[in-house]
Amino acid sequence: xxxxxxxxxxxxxxxxxxxxxxxxxxxxxxxxxxxxxxxxxxxxxxxxxxxxxxxxxxxxxxxxxxxxxxxxxxxxxxxxxxxxxxxxxxxxxxxxxxxxxxxxxxxxxxxxxxxxxxxxxxxxxxxxxxxxxxxxxxxxxxxxxxxxxxxxxxxxxxxxxxxxxxxxxxxxxxxxxxxxxxxxxxxxxxxxxxxxxxxxxxxxxxxxxxxxxxxxxxxxxxxxxxxxxxxxxxxxxxxxxxxxxxxxxxxxxxxxxxxxxxxxxxxxxxxxxxxxxxxxxxxxxxxxxxxxxxxxxxxxxxxxxxxxxxxxxxxxxxxxxxxxxxxxxxxxxxxxxxxxxxxxxxxxxxxxxxxxxxxxxx
Amino acid sequence: xxxxxxxxxxxxxxxxxxxxxxxxxxxxxxxxxxxxxxxxxxxxxxxxxxxxxxxxxxxxxxxxxxxxxxxxxxxxxxxxxxxxxxxxxxxxxxxxxxxxxxxxxxxxxxxxxxxxxxxxxxxxxxxxxxxxxxxxxxxxxxxxxxxxxxxxxxxxxxxxxxxxxxxxxxxxxxxxxxxxxxxxxxxxxxxxxxxxxxxxxxxxxxxxxxxxxxxxxxxxxxxxxxxxxxxxxxxxxxxxxxxxxxxxxxxxxxxxxxxxxxxxxxxxxxxxxxxxxxxxxxxxxxxxxxxxxxxxxxxxxxxxxxxxxxxxxxxxxxxxxxxxxxxxxxxxxxxxxxxxxxxxxxxxxxxxxxxxxxxxxxxxxxxxxxxxxxxxxxxxxxxxxxxxxxxxxxxxxx
Ligand SMILES: Cc1cc2nc3c(=O)[nH]c(=O)nc-3n(C[C@H](O)[C@H](O)[C@H](O)COP(=O)(O)OP(=O)(O)OC[C@H]3O[C@@H](n4cnc5c(N)ncnc54)[C@H](O)[C@@H]3O)c2cc1C
Numbered sequence: 001x002x003x004x005x006x007x008x009x010x011x012x013x014x015x016x017x018x019x020x021x022x023x024x025x026x027x028x029x030x031x032x033x034x035x036x037x038x039x040x041x042x043x044x045x046x047x048x049x050x051x052x053x054x055x056x057x058x059x060x061x062x063x064x065x066x067x068x069x070x071x072x073x074x075x076x077x078x079x080x081x082x083x084x085x086x087x088x089x090x091x092x093x094x095x096x097x098x099x100x101x102x103x104x105x106x107x108x109x110x111x112x113x114x115x116x117x118x119x120x121x122x123x124x125x126x127x128x129x130x131x132x133x134x135x136x137x138x139x140x141x142x143x144x145x146x147x148x149x150x151x152x153x154x155x156x157x158x159x160x161x162x163x164x165x166x167x168x169x170x171x172x173x174x175x176x177x178x179x180x181x182x183x184x185x186x187x188x189x190x191x192x193x194x195x196x197x198x199x200x201x202x203x204x205x206x207x208x209x210x211x212x213x214x215x216x217x218x219x220x221x222x223x224x225x226x227x228x229x230x231x232x233x234x235x236x237x238x239x240x241x242x243x244x245x246x247x248x249x250x251x252x253x254x255x256x257x258x259x260x261x262x263x264x265x266x267x268x269x270x271x272x273x274x275x276x277x278x279x280x281x282x283x284x285x286x287x288x289x290x291x292x293x294x295x296x297x298x299x300x301x302x303x304x305x306x307x308x309x310x311x312x313x314x315x316x317x318x319x320x321x322x323x324x325x326x327x328x329x330x331x332x333x334x335x336x337x338x339x340x341x342x343x344x345x346x347x348x349x350x351x352x353x354x355x356x357x358x359x360x361x362x
Numbered sequence: 363x364x365x366x367x368x369x370x371x372x373x374x375x376x377x378x379x380x381x382x383x384x385x386x387x388x389x390x391x392x393x394x395x396x397x398x399x400x401x402x403x404x405x406x407x408x409x410x411x412x413x414x415x416x417x418x419x420x421x422x423x424x425x426x427x428x429x430x431x432x433x434x435x436x437x438x439x440x441x442x443x444x445x446x447x448x449x450x451x452x453x454x455x456x457x458x459x460x461x462x463x464x465x466x467x468x469x470x471x472x473x474x475x476x477x478x479x480x481x482x483x484x485x486x487x488x489x490x491x492x493x494x495x496x497x498x499x500x501x502x503x504x505x506x507x508x509x510x511x512x513x514x515x516x517x518x519x520x521x522x523x524x525x526x527x528x529x530x531x532x533x534x535x536x537x538x539x540x541x542x543x544x545x546x547x548x549x550x551x552x553x554x555x556x557x558x559x560x561x562x563x564x565x566x567x568x569x570x571x572x573x574x575x576x577x578x579x580x581x582x583x584x585x586x587x588x589x590x591x592x593x594x595x596x597x598x599x600x601x602x603x604x605x606x607x608x609x610x611x612x613x614x615x616x617x618x619x620x621x622x623x624x625x626x627x628x629x630x631x632x633x634x635x636x637x638x639x640x641x642x643x644x645x646x647x648x649x650x651x652x653x654x655x656x657x658x659x660x661x662x663x664x665x666x667x668x669x670x671x672x673x674x675x676x677x678x679x680x681x682x683x684x685x686x687x688x689x690x691x692x693x694x695x696x697x698x699x700x701x702x703x704x705x706x707x708x709x710x711x712x713x714x715x716x717x718x719x720x721x722x723x724x725x726x727x728x729x730x731x732x733x734x735x736x737x738x739x740x741x742x743x744x745x746x747x748x749x750x751x752x753x754x755x756x757x758x759x760x
Contacts, residue, residue, distance in 0.1 A: 123722070251497045
């Protein structure tokens, strides 16, 4: 047994955390989330230069890592810095390309030159129902896609979009280029920073990446590992800043951390975050087992960080009192991000149900 | 035991419903229902409609323009207006200042200020909290020093809700540094247009600016603006806390929101079926409904006792804690229902007259913001921790 992340990964973590501290401080983030793109392109490119995006993919795909723990440590640091940018989209769409052996397309992404996103979930219409699945039809030598995808990360900045669509009764993945005919987008900012958009495709030319639906599932599983590790990074900051505040804020002549009511709440929070961290480790550790085991632990992790994440966000604000609700305090942005991570790739209810189903099958 | 309203109360309820049916502008109800922002004019419009009927300050004594309603009638009124999605009456003038003026102010003050609250001439805000004085309010430092027939006020208030609209602020200020901290506090009325006052907005996490910092630099306040006696302000402020707060649990608002939540759960599809048929979501909804039903009866029990002359202290705290928890849970379920569509932040969609294509479910735009904004419910009005302290001392005698 070994719970260390290893020397190489530690170096990556150290250089990434130094990079965020130097190049992506709070001012940079504020400007980034106020911008249309929702992230800072220079920061993104600098990260690519550091090899951060390469760490998400294996050597055959032009990267130098790609294991669940490589992915985990990058996302945890991004969480700690509350960095915005197409991390998750790059990972999931990139994993689909990687599985299909498309190193050529990935090269420009890993270098930071091209922005890649992942359009998987159908859009939901005004009446609360998801629209029909996107479909692929043969068109000359290639394919044409028709359908609507919802809340596609950083769509406005994307040069390339990996789109999932129904083809001959199963799900396949396709590559759509920016500005392709029949493609239109509606972009918007997100409440926790960053941007996304609705994607409408109408007979849009697309290149078939792969008809392997399993590769899409694996990419989403990687996304779940990443999200869980990111969430732990966010929670650690929520915990540490709240602890600091309990020691420094005085009411009734003493630090509020002297009140037992708050001490026990803080103790519970610390305990729960350790549990969430273990859940995230499990998800990475069992990733390369059979897919049922992988998915069970991914759902266990997403369930855990959903539960603990809500607690962490709410308790951090509550124990700060009014100041915890202000835009000016970074903490409130961590709380928003934590809450919204609960909405990404399915919430705790969804993953609890999925865990139950997978356990029945096991 | 019998939980039904009396026939008289039922008649009254009908009267309120008819009034709401006739007079509540659908435009306003729709804004409240869908979570759009209310402007100052919207709130004033509703105040004026209530005032015309004589119901704006229904809890005041009749001689000052109140109604003489029983606590139960007031509860019914609050319930029905909330269920009809009427805007909330802004409490600062009608419910926070007026009871203090009526009990402790001079006849002259009542005669001057109360009618102006009713007819909307003066918009009031509450200046209690300071950066260093939140839960520990008695440590407040904003100072008022008497000089001839004026006080000179220096210091800072914060978290002043809707202070940007206010004509006047009622403040707790320090007039003495001797003895117990509570015994050096006075209750002062200050015209916001007085030179030396600066209001700066505080942006909250949902992007809205509903609270402010208010700075006082050598602000001259006539001594006749003191309420009651000097150094007795703490007693007056505390009176408000024991003043029967029939609506502290916000049961009406919760019932209205629960109805909307059920609608949303029935029409939002996840994995091919409505959320209301998802066992986990349905369990959350059911727990919430049970808690709300329990709360309704707890609230009625407290009101019944209050009607018989029992001043609720611990009970008010219980209602505040559970009432706010229920509302926060409701906000949580709303944002869950939106799935990933909780995340898009289309600020314009919260403004009246927005007719852009909705992103995702038509109701989704405000729900994440409301969830974050309503974290305030467990912080202000005495945080839920402070309320638990009150219960601990008052009933458990620990
Ligand atoms: C949106 C909003 C609107 C507001 N509007 C107004 C307004 O219009 N006018 C006005 O005067 N004020 C207003 N307030 C201020 C509000 O009343 C204070 O925020 C509240 O009293 C808490 O004070 P604080 O924020 O300084 O937190 P603190 O008192 O610093 O509390 C921090 C944390 O410590 C806890 N704590 C403190 N003491 C104890 C204890 N003894 N035991 C256990 N836990 C404890 C608190 O519960 C909280 O969790 C508003 C606040 C908000 C957030």
